[in-house]
Amino acid sequence: MSAQTIRSTCPYCGVGCGVLLRPTGDGGLEVKGDPDHPANRGRLCSKGSALGETLGLDDRLLTPQVHGETATWDAALDLVAGTFQRTIAEHGPDSVALYVSGQLLTEDYYVANKFAKGLIGTANIDTNSRLCMASTVAGHKRAFGTDTVPGTYEDLDEADLVVLVGSNLAWCHPVLYQRILAARASRGTKIVVIDPRRTASCDGAELHLAVAPGSDVTLFNGLLAEIAQRGLVDADFAQHVTGAEAAIVAAQATDLSVTGLSDGDLAAFYDLWCGTEKVVTIFSQGVNQSSAGTDKVNAILNCHLATGRIGKPGQGPFSVTGQPNAMGGREVGGLANMLACHLDIENADHRAAVQGFWSSPAMPEAPGLKAVDMFNAVGEGRIKALWIIHTNPAVSMPDADRVRAAIAGCDFVVVSDVTGQTDTARLAHVMLPAAAWAEKSGTVTNSDRTISRQRAALPAPGGVRPDWAIIAEVARRMGWAEGFDFSGPAEIFREYAALSGIAAGFGRDFDISGLAGLSETEYDALAPVRWPVTAQDAGGRFFGDGRFFTPDGRARMIPVSHRAPVSVPKTKVGSALGASAGTLSRDSPAGCRGAGPWPRRARHGRDRSRAGDPACARHR
Numbered sequence: 001m002s003a004q005t006i007r008s009t010c011p012y013c014g015v016g017c018g019v020l021l022r023p024t025g026d027g028g029l030e031v032k033g034d035p036d037h038p039a040n041r042g043r044l045c046s047k048g049s050a051l052g053e054t055l056g057l058d059d060r061l062l063t064p065q066v067h068g069e070t071a072t073w074d075a076a077l078d079l080v081a082g083t084f085q086r087t088i089a090e091h092g093p094d095s096v097a098l099y100v101s102g103q104l105l106t107e108d109y110y111v112a113n114k115f116a117k118g119l120i121g122t123a124n125i126d127t128n129s130r131l132c133m134a135s136t137v138a139g140h141k142r143a144f145g146t147d148t149v150p151g152t153y154e155d156l157d158e159a160d161l162v163v164l165v166g167s168n169l170a171w172c173h174p175v176l177y178q179r180i181l182a183a184r185a186s187r188g189t190k191i192v193v194i195d196p197r198r199t200a201s202c203d204g205a206e207l208h209l210a211v212a213p214g215s216d217v218t219l220f221n222g223l224l225a226e227i228a229q230r231g232l233v234d235a236d237f238a239q240h241v242t243g244a245e246a247a248i249v250a251a252q253a254t255d256l257s258v259t260g261l262s263d264g265d266l267a268a269f270y271d272l273w274c275g276t277e278k279v280v281t282i283f284s285q286g287v288n289q290s291s292a293g294t295d296k297v298n299a300i301l302n303c304h305l306a307t308g309r310i311g312k313p314g315q316g317p318f319s320v321t322g323q324p325n326a327m328g329g330r331e332v333g334g335l336a337n338m339l340a341c342h343l344d345i346e347n348a349d350h351r352a353a354v355q356g357f358w359s360s361p362a363m364p365e366a367p368g369l370k371a372v373d374m375f376n377a378v379g380e381g382r383i384k385a386l387w388i389i390h391t392n393p394a395v396s397m398p399d400a401d402r403v404r405a406a407i408a409g410c411d412f413v414v415v416s417d418v419t420g421q422t423d424t425a426r427l428a429h430v431m432l433p434a435a436a437w438a439e440k441s442g443t444v445t446n447s448d449r450t451i452s453r454q455r456a457a458l459p460a461p462g463g464v465r466p467d468w469a470i471i472a473e474v475a476r477r478m479g480w481a482e483g484f485d486f487s488g489p490a491e492i493f494r495e496y497a498a499l500s501g502i503a504a505g506f507g508r509d510f511d512i513s514g515l516a517g518l519s520e521t522e523y524d525a526l527a528p529v530r531w532p533v534t535a536q537d538a539g540g541r542f543f544g545d546g547r548f549f550t551p552d553g554r555a556r557m558i559p560v561s562h563r564a565p566v567s568v569p570k571t572k573v574g575s576a577l578g579a580s581a582g583t584l585s586r587d588s589p590a591g592c593r594g595a596g597p598w599p600r601r602a603r604h605g606r607d608r609s610r611a612g613d614p615a616c617a618r619h620r
């Protein structure tokens, strides 16, 4: 590796592939896969390979803008801080909100979360990752007590059967799909795709089950009933699980005709799943983005818990994330109903611990407004100052026209982004120019809990600043200098890691306290590392030992039953997300597919982000 080559992470999707970046000297970058990164071992898909095409200054926002006029940073930041302060003084802390993004680095996320919950005292901070991942978060918490991904990417190499549910992995997480195909070639791994559509992922599959939209709960309830009927419930693991009897009773009441599948297809799937010990069930937006998303997640988890096929090599349920740092956002408290490090906002002890750690002047006592509710509140005038960071809700939220109108009617809107040319930025009173992916430094977490460094490979152009620095500067102007006196991302990361050690004291899973003492040099050189990272533990699987994060330490199987998809008028969903089926079930393309294997604006036209964060605007 030449001295000029910089190790970083692909900012497109949640696979989190390592990249080697070499500046070409004319503002561009040569991009190669990092052979030493555990997520991709040198592989890149067409999106990662084309990262160099996302660079350039066309349409970049290079200076702050106030009411459409170029402004100094001082003037813009004073206006933001003063308006937020005045709004809070007149209407209370819950009259302001932040809507952030899975494009943020973890350090940016941490500072944004501390700003909202620790300084302002509102939980009105939510992330566009909610649209992709909230069902999984809720499903994990119901079953495990925490939002924990049990397995690792190595499980894909070791599985004998991989089931893709609501996931077009071949397009949306191509390097993972290649990894499974490699396992197929070397050990005969079988692939089953469960999706109403025939997708590219079906090309390598033994079986494609074209289920009726929204019938996943039924399909997996049928599997659970089959597991019970065949006597495959793991008696040893059962001591670590509660709720099995009720879940199985609910499963046995299932009407399999709802799936629309033939008896032969159902039998083939159930034979494969029941007959294969090493099975990984991957699920993605087709499961998450549904009116019954959480039940779908738990229907899948139930089958793995019943058989004890979880947290062991080649076995487990596996949620794969869309955005590059969706996982980081979940860990750092980017959701309106969470505190940092998987602590719960509704738990008084957790709140007190975080407030004490931060020495913060305020702390919300209840969850804030989640994404849809937040924009409803904006439209109703209850949110009077709104800060939107690296996301384009005027396009990407469901019912986008209504969201656009709400933002347009808000008293004060701030947008931080790499470009002022998004539909949302055009509605802002203040635009703040933020660093793009190749210019910023921090960490991201991928789908298998691996924390990787994203390193700046290019100088920030013009007056752009990193997001953490912008937010910290506003916080200082609002009067909490000591809480936001960060010298850089390494110091933010250390604080975050130290807080995770406190969270672990409450029995939380997320613990990276082993990284709390990193020096600047060590942080700079940090190699990819999977959490937990403690003095005793590093990066393994969860739950194979039967220990869960519930009060009694046992997993919970949840009785679930079929609910028909909630129909949403096509005009509401379609305008925002390109749905064709008129429902919010997976099974319409409303399911966020991640950025497809197209390098540049070919798919989503002008809404595609350009110079900076390269994930498509719809995905954001």
Ligand code: SF4
Pocket (backbone or CB within 6 Å): 010, 011, 012, 013, 014, 015, 016, 017, 040, 043, 044, 045, 046, 047, 048, 049, 172, 173, 174, 175, 176
């Ligand atoms: S887009 Fe995803 S799969 Fe492709 S190189 Fe980037 S991180 Fe890897």
